[in-house]
Amino acid sequence: MNARGRIAPARVGRGTLTYAVLVIGAIIMILPFFWMISSSFMTSQEILARPVVWLPAKLRLDAYRALPEAIPLGRMYLNSVIVTTLTALGILLSSSLAGYGFAKFEFPGRDMLFLLVLATMMIPFFVVMIPVFYLISKFHWINSYQGLIVPNIVTGFGIFLMRQYMLSLPDEVLDAARVDGASEFQIYWRIVIPLSTPVIGALGILAVVYQWNNFLWPLIVARDANMWTIPVGLVSLQAYASNADVINMQMAGAALAIVPVIIVFLLLQRFFVSGIALTGMKG
Amino acid sequence: MGTSAATSGATTLVRTRRRRLNRRALAGYAFVSPALVFLLVFALFPFLFTLWVSIHDWNMLTPIGTMPFRGLDNYRYLLNEDPLFRQTFKNTVYFTVGNVGLSVILALGLALLLNSPIKLRPFWRAAFFAPYITAPVAIAIVWRNILDPDYGLANGVLAQFGVPAQPFLSGLNQAMPSMIAVAIWQGIGYYMIIFLAGLQAIPADLYDAAKLDGAGAWTLFRSITVPLLRPTMLFVIVINTLNSLQVFDLPYVLTQGGPVNQTNTLVFYMFNTAFKFLRMGRATGMAVMLFLVILVMTLIQLRLLREKE
Numbered sequence: 031m032n033a034r035g036r037i038a039p040a041r042v043g044r045g046t047l048t049y050a051v052l053v054i055g056a057i058i059m060i061l062p063f064f065w066m067i068s069s070s071f072m073t074s075q076e077i078l079a080r081p082v083v084w085l086p087a088k089l090r091l092d093a094y095r096a097l098p099e100a101i102p103l104g105r106m107y108l109n110s111v112i113v114t115t116l117t118a119l120g121i122l123l124s125s126s127l128a129g130y131g132f133a134k135f136e137f138p139g140r141d142m143l144f145l146l147v148l149a150t151m152m153i154p155f156f157v158v159m160i161p162v163f164y165l166i167s168k169f170h171w172i173n174s175y176q177g178l179i180v181p182n183i184v185t186g187f188g189i190f191l192m193r194q195y196m197l198s199l200p201d202e203v204l205d206a207a208r209v210d211g212a213s214e215f216q217i218y219w220r221i222v223i224p225l226s227t228p229v230i231g232a233l234g235i236l237a238v239v240y241q242w243n244n245f246l247w248p249l250i251v252a253r254d255a256n257m258w259t260i261p262v263g264l265v266s267l268q269a270y271a272s273n274a275d276v277i278n279m280q281m282a283g284a285a286l287a288i289v290p291v292i293i294v295f296l297l298l299q300r301f302f303v304s305g306i307a308l309t310g311m312k313g
Numbered sequence: 314m315g316t317s318a319a320t321s322g323a324t325t326l327v328r329t330r331r332r333r334l335n336r337r338a339l340a341g342y343a344f345v346s347p348a349l350v351f352l353l354v355f356a357l358f359p360f361l362f363t364l365w366v367s368i369h370d371w372n373m374l375t376p377i378g379t380m381p382f383r384g385l386d387n388y389r390y391l392l393n394e395d396p397l398f399r400q401t402f403k404n405t406v407y408f409t410v411g412n413v414g415l416s417v418i419l420a421l422g423l424a425l426l427l428n429s430p431i432k433l434r435p436f437w438r439a440a441f442f443a444p445y446i447t448a449p450v451a452i453a454i455v456w457r458n459i460l461d462p463d464y465g466l467a468n469g470v471l472a473q474f475g476v477p478a479q480p481f482l483s484g485l486n487q488a489m490p491s492m493i494a495v496a497i498w499q500g501i502g503y504y505m506i507i508f509l510a511g512l513q514a515i516p517a518d519l520y521d522a523a524k525l526d527g528a529g530a531w532t533l534f535r536s537i538t539v540p541l542l543r544p545t546m547l548f549v550i551v552i553n554t555l556n557s558l559q560v561f562d563l564p565y566v567l568t569q570g571g572p573v574n575q576t577n578t579l580v581f582y583m584f585n586t587a588f589k590f591l592r593m594g595r596a597t598g599m600a601v602m603l604f605l606v607i608l609v610m611t612l613i614q615l616r617l618l619r620e621k622e
Contacts, residue, residue: 135341
């Protein structure tokens, strides 16, 4: 009783401090999002007003109306969706095929080939950027979906992650299917893939986030406005950067890029977190 | 007679097994070969090609066969005659040390807070993690406007507290710290989640046992949390170092490397050398050198990780 009485005040003190730190931190994290949305509905006078005006007097859609005239917004969204979806599907397919091959088959040279895959994980993109660009230009893929997608659909990391997971799949189940006369591809498609959904989900989320946000490669490959992805198109708004009149337009563009992702994230938060914990700790 | 029949029976058995093994091996090759062919074409071949170009002079427009051979001239030029290479190298190290050091401390602190019994944990976690999944380019545009010295929100708020306007991204001394701050803001949630997973993997009975022995909070932290979290810590440091050394989006959007190259980073400089000035020999030379730095740092950090385990 006495001891509890002594601990309680200290705990209350520490608790308040914890919450104070969290509240201040959360304000710093959320404020830029709030300002992005709020100022996208403001006039430039309101944005420049001192003392700071936090909310627009009226919800003005001017910036959202002007935006499609400055950049091909619909086309950018379409391009981003196409490139992200196909790249992520490609990564999942190539990684699960190769991961399964390395995890569950024995063949001469397997370990050496897997080392090769691990070696490619050590090569960052900027190192191969110039030759890959040259290859793509030789294929006449500059300014095309192939150019944006194909170089990214195989990753050493994806293969590694899949293999690590698939090592733990029970051999008996696979052998039983073989005895029943299933072909190797049927076993992969009907048994291995359904058993691997956790790692497929984790890798899928990582691939989608990475591709949706990818900037350097599309910046080089998407030369014309009709092939721009969202990040590349948004950056073209920077050309107006010195002009205070277009801040609300830049904020509206950023909001249109960010808000859908945040909504998806809030809906799927649990999967994001467990996916990152899974891939993070295995990496 | 009987034995030979048995032997021939055994050989057919061995033979069918071997045939089955061969079929299994072929299936294995079939599963791995599409990905391997891709990695050969889009990773290994380009890697060798980068090494090749870095000892030549090339503008990407002339045929490969006609590149003049330059030996180590590109490397010599970058190391001895190019002040901008030295500057961008220093900037990149500055950015990496600042970002990694502060991110790790702050993310660990946050993870410890979120690992204690608090209310609304999912809300706090989401608030700190959200910036990580947003496009760096989009969020950097927002920050560029917030930090603008003339019309930015940051100076507006400071003015309300009577603080004079700050140059932030356009100040010689403030540009890099501002960029580091944006990078920390963006990445901290990711590292926090990884630390949280690491903390939750520490068995609770260890703490209970130590508490029974009368250990205080600080002792618990030092003698249980820190040693058991070391692999997670090294993982976070490795990943963050690799990403920071390659930073490109932030200087591209926030500053274009300015003012006076104060925030020009290696990959940004390399990008301009290659795609603005078409000096592929020098650009690949930079790529090779930064790659070597990254390789050495990764190997050192992985060695440390293995030793501690």
